[in-house]
Amino acid sequence: MTTQMVEEHNPATDVLQRQRAIRFDDLDEVFLARLLLRKVLSPRDAGLITINVDLSTLFQTMKSHEEALEMADVRFLHSPRMVEDVFGMLASITGPISPPRQEYVAKDFYLDRLRKHLHFLQCGDHLGFPPIIRAWKEDDAGRFSISLDAAEAIERLGQAITCRLTLANDLLAKLPAGVTAGLPRIDLSKELDLLRGFLERRQELTGENVITFAISEVPFRHAIARYGDSGAMPSPATCGPAERVLLPLFLEASGVLDIIDVGLASSPAEPNDLSVVYSIRIPPRDNLYSVEYQGLSPADRRGMSEFHLSVYQRIHKEMQARWVFAGRPELERSFAALACWLIRKLDFSLEQSSFLCKPAREWLASQDSDQVRMEDEFFLPFVHERLFESFGTRVKRKPEAFAGEVDLLIDEIPLELKVRRGNTRPLGDAIVDDTYRPASQAAAYAARTRLGMIAVLDILTGPPTVTNLDTCVFVKERNSDTSFPTCIAVFVFHCHPTVPSRLK
Numbered sequence: 366m367t368t369q370m371v372e373e374h375n376p377a378t379d380v381l382q383r384q385r386a387i388r389f390d391d392l393d394e395v396f397l398a399r400l401l402l403r404k405v406l407s408p409r410d411a412g413l414i415t416i417n418v419d420l421s422t423l424f425q426t427m428k429s430h431e432e433a434l435e436m437a438d439v440r441f442l443h444s445p446r447m448v449e450d451v452f453g454m455l456a457s458i459t460g461p462i463s464p465p466r467q468e469y470v471a472k473d474f475y476l477d478r479l480r481k482h483l484h485f486l487q488c489g490d491h492l493g494f495p496p497i498i499r500a501w502k503e504d505d506a507g508r509f510s511i512s513l514d515a516a517e518a519i520e521r522l523g524q525a526i527t528c529r530l531t532l533a534n535d536l537l538a539k540l541p542a543g544v545t546a547g548l549p550r551i552d553l554s555k556e557l558d559l560l561r562g563f564l565e566r567r568q569e570l571t572g573e574n575v576i577t578f579a580i581s582e583v584p585f586r587h588a589i590a591r592y593g594d595s596g597a598m599p600s601p602a603t604c605g606p607a608e609r610v611l612l613p614l615f616l617e618a619s620g621v622l623d624i625i626d627v628g629l630a631s632s633p634a635e636p637n638d639l640s641v642v643y644s645i646r647i648p649p650r651d652n653l654y655s656v657e658y659q660g661l662s663p664a665d666r667r668g669m670s671e672f673h674l675s676v677y678q679r680i681h682k683e684m685q686a687r688w689v690f691a692g693r694p695e696l697e698r699s700f701a702a703l704a705c706w707l708i709r710k711l712d713f714s715l716e717q718s719s720f721l722c723k724p725a726r727e728w729l730a731s732q733d734s735d736q737v738r739m740e741d742e743f744f745l746p747f748v749h750e751r752l753f754e755s756f757g758t759r760v761k762r763k764p765e766a767f768a769g770e771v772d773l774l775i776d777e778i779p780l781e782l783k784v785r786r787g788n789t790r791p792l793g794d795a796i797v798d799d800t801y802r803p804a805s806q807a808a809a810y811a812a813r814t815r816l817g818m819i820a821v822l823d824i825l826t827g828p829p830t831v832t833n834l835d836t837c838v839f840v841k842e843r844n845s846d847t848s849f850p851t852c853i854a855v856f857v858f859h860c861h862p863t864v865p866s867r868l869k
Contacts, residue, residue, distance in 0.1 A: 779811055
């Protein structure tokens with residue numbers, strides 16, 4: 366006689382599976398509003414416009430509305446999440462119990478939800494969700510024509526995203542203290558951290574600036590409340606599927622990324638198992654909400670190449686991790702303006718030796734003595750003249766500070782200028798260590814802001830060498846054994862003209 370072990374059913378497993386799946390019911394008015402703006406060619410233009418929307422707008426794999434309707438001509442059983450959650454809790458009293466389910470035709474289900482969402486987008490509500498569209502109408506085939514003012518819709522959608530995502534926390538605060546006592550919940554901020562971490566790791570691994578991903582790929586966390594042996598439901602006010610779908614929209618509204626595209630990559634025949642796919646750009650270049658990010662306005666970002674942005678983002682990230690800009694938005698803007706200016710000049714000097722390298726070598730050759738102060742007599746006037754053209758009176762030359770003279774002071778940021786001559790090895794991150802005196806000098810001038818900058822003219826001897834923009838820009842620390850080190854951004858202008866065909 367043998368005894369067969371029967372594994373006890375865990376109701377939390379069923380809840381977890383439901384929480385991982387995205388249903389059409391989870392896509393609310395905020396998601397639809399952002400989908401509508403994807404159809405607008407010039408989203409910042411004021412004035413009333415009309416856009417046409419149908420099922421193929423949502424389901425990106427469908428070539429036409431008719432194809433989507435045909436694929437969605439299937440029946441399925443559906444129960445709202447709230448009903449499932451209530452029955453999951455009641456199971457602790459009654460034992461395992463299934464919630465009632467209603468049969469729908471998928472295409473009718475989609476169109477009915479779209480009508481409800483459009484009505485809500487037109488009217489708003491009393492909880493702070495503003496009207497986003499002006500009017501809408503539907504034809505006999507289930508296509509929708511929607512009138513909206515794009516500029517107005519963008520402004521109001523930004524408000525609506527925050528209103529929608531903070532709704533759970535607002536409701537939680539109004540519940541009696543004993544309702545959620547001892548129950549875990551996943552907060553919105555934690556899920557945002559997980560999403561940003563996922564995108565950062567993806568970018569570090571692949572180097573992509575434009576990332577396409579499905580929400581289901583992100584390793585979100587789940588909190589399940591158990592009630593006895595048979596009852597289980599998502600913890601009250603925990604971040605669920607409907608909120609997770611909106612998290613990229615929140616990051617866009619915060620200026621962290623650009624959303625290039627969004628839609629459903631799954632079949633219309635599967636309304637309870639959707640694949641929501643985003644294509645995003647990090648760092649942002651043309652933010653929909655014109656939000657300043659990392660000290661740069663959208664107009665600044667649009668004027669920069671992706672190469673310049675990636676270099677700037679890297680050094681900004683290093684400084685941000687050391688709390689250099691915490692509570693200092695003006696300092697961050699000043700750093701952004703000056704760093705991006707230097708990055709552009711560096712890039713141009715790498716491409717055109719006539720910009721800096723050739724004039725520097727000609728000036729040096731014209732001197733009678735090697736004992737010249739090239740920093741003060743050539744490099745300082747060269748940089749000051751061009752900085753003044755861009756920044757005007759924000760630039761101060763040789764002001765006294767901290768018992769010394771700063772070469773240049775732009776707003777509150779000291780910029781030290783150095784010339785390095787007679788070396789065969791280019792100045793780089795590995796050479797600038799704790800013994801590199803210019804970094805210590807710049808740190809002394811940055812005692813107030815913990816942020817200094819150095820521009821180095823590196824005139825090499827010997828055969829030409831290969832370099833690139835990324836290796837010319839790096840960050841060094843002083844007082845690194847403290848919680849708040851001083852950060853020095855180093856920009857190296859390599860002065861060793863190369864002819865590619867002559868390199869070994």
